[in-house]
Amino acid sequence: MPKDNGYSFGTPREIDALKALEKRYMAKDKLNNGLFIEVKPTGSKVWLYRYTYNGKQERLTIGRYPDISLKDARAIRDETASLVAKGISPKLEQEKNTKHQITFRHYGEQYIKEVVLKDRATTAIMELYLNNDIYPVIGDLAFSQITIEHIRSIIWKKKDEGKDPTAWQIRGLLSRMFEYAITKGLAEYNLVLAIQAKHVYKAKPRNRHLAITEIRVFYTTLFEMPKIQESYKLGLLLSLLTLLRKSELTNAKWEHIDFEQNTWLVPNPKSDNNGLTRSMVVYLSEQMIDILKKLQQINSESPYIFAGRFNHSPISHNTLNSAQEKAMLKANVEHFTIHDLRRTASTILNEQGFNADVIEKCLNHKATGVRAVYNKAEYANERKKMMQKWSDFVFSTIYEQNLIFFNQVKSNQAG
Template identity: 30%
Template sequence: MPILSDAKVRALKPMDKPYKRADFDGLFVLVNPNGSKLWRFKYRWMKKEKLLSFGKYPNLSLKQAREKRDAARKQLAEGKDPSFVRKKEKEREEAQHRETFGKLADALLEKKRKEGKSAATLAKTEWLHALLCADLGSYPISQLSARDVLVPLKKMEAKGRNESALRMRSAAGQIFRHAIALGLIDNDPTFGLRDALSRTPVKHRSAILDPEKVGGLLRAIEEFDGQPTTRIALQLLAMTALRPGELRMAEWAEIDLEKAIWTVPAHRAKMRRAHLIPLSDQALGKIYELQELTGWGQFLFPSIRSSKRCMSENTLNAALRRMGYSGDEMTAHGFRATFSTLANESGLWSADAIERALAHVAGNEIRKAYARGAYWDERVRIASWWASYLQQLADSNGQQ
């Protein structure tokens, strides 16, 4: 039977010296001369007597003290030292309060840098983190709830920037999962926000898909009166179906004129895998023309302001606008859709080879390994056919 009752504990009076009154199973209350009554739990661990403090009466009732004692005895039965468990829990709580959302965001960004993420990816991540940290950065990450995270997301959504809000949610989720990996929290609160934001209909990048209109576009590019390097960039974009960023940042070291291969290194490729592009005779001709203009430097397409930087990301789309093509008609990225559509519609080539030409990744590791080499010969033929087909469209006003 319990020795103590709530009434007995309440009736205990201070004496000149501290004294104890036992309950049972190691629990007792320590009464100090100043009148404080402190709950203690006495137990043995590794043949040594140890004490664990539970709290102060009446802030901690007799019932609550017994519950803490029972929990400690359960830990002992599981082979755990309650004092050590308490110490680790305290350290974790202190770390949770030290580790703010902003600190974890910075740590994740640094991790991405060390992993060799592209400059564009790092810049976008840093931008998203700044938007999130404006509202969340100073708070301990362990105290943030889904409702807290929703605040900056809804602000962005209210501006009509739904896609940015969705990207912010994804970026926040990465930060919370990084904290989970570090043992700071147990759950990602953004998981419950998957349906909290409105999704705008996907708008594909504009592209010209009609052969006759493609011919008109190619003639407009040939007659472009701006920078020669911009004209050549658009012509090579059409022939190679490269991503605009991969083309703009290309370096001369990536071009093997003898083998007629252009290699986009893994650190610049979107899928983080090196991408080889077979060069047709027409593409080689454009590269030789470009070599006379920029072959002395690092980049195929240097900025007009500094040869140490590549062409601006706005240059190609600005050139298309200058030719009279609106953003709803054609974009620099649209050349990929033009190639994909017309190459598939030709019925001459396998869909897999066309996908490889676009540097799209197969869905499983075995197929990816096979696809890297199996379609090379076909891709060489596709490159030659495509360049000749484009020339035919430009020469014949698109009539086949």
């Protein structure tokens, strides 16, 4: 708090005459005990009221001058002094009023800045839920105005659309936001807990993985489809070869590829179940390098390996999904998701006898229990060998004489 250096005022003209100094200072009102104006180095002037409450000095910010005139500041000071005389803290009352006035939309901006961005590289999906589903219902309400019915309507709207997993995700986001709001003193309890997660959606563990024959049929069909862009075909192949998540693949930039060291850095992998992220390195096989060099020819003008409609942005979230679904239908392969390719790779590699810890490292899965504490190995050499053998296996499985790309890769390796 700036010191009282003997400056004072009694009229608006005397306030106007107070000049900014290198350090902020305060001037006191000659007529009203406890009313001050703080003059900042920027020249701005702010009204303050200092008083003693329960034996301790408190300070209440009234507002800026000249937005609040001397006459109005004195009136507010008198009203505030009467509260103190009644044993009420004006500062605590102001804080209570502020809490009741902050809207959920404004709080959401704080939550992303103060909590989410500390652990996550992107908030795109979260902001999509906020802007499309949550803010239209409670964005302009204060916490004191939000009811269980508001929360239920947000969640059940998605359930009524047949999007139970999304409803479950939105419920989780709302619950985390309310928990932090309690920490900040904005909410007294978590309304979302009244709606149990198991009644919204009970996730079924996925066990879908492709058989070797399905891998061959799907990818040979995919590469024979002329209406699917070559970069998308190669992206779906890299998804199987690299064991990366789709978002990690589509957000990758050329600056992350080191052709001299044969590595692919993933600086911001998708967070695990605890919201934590750990950068990882993919060790590139000969086939992966050939694919990336082919993609470099296609997308050389973009910083992204998979360029979107505009070169400065990556392909959209659903682009590879669309290509995958078209090929899946034409190949008449049982439904699977791009994420199931990770499970496919893990399953086959485990069946082939590779070290489970090495496989988990390539998947960037976090170890648990005692092993997480004591096993810090990165298995770099083992991962390099495994990724090359995995690529050899996949190419030997997919290879078709009439698929030009595979012929080129085969000839490159032979040379």
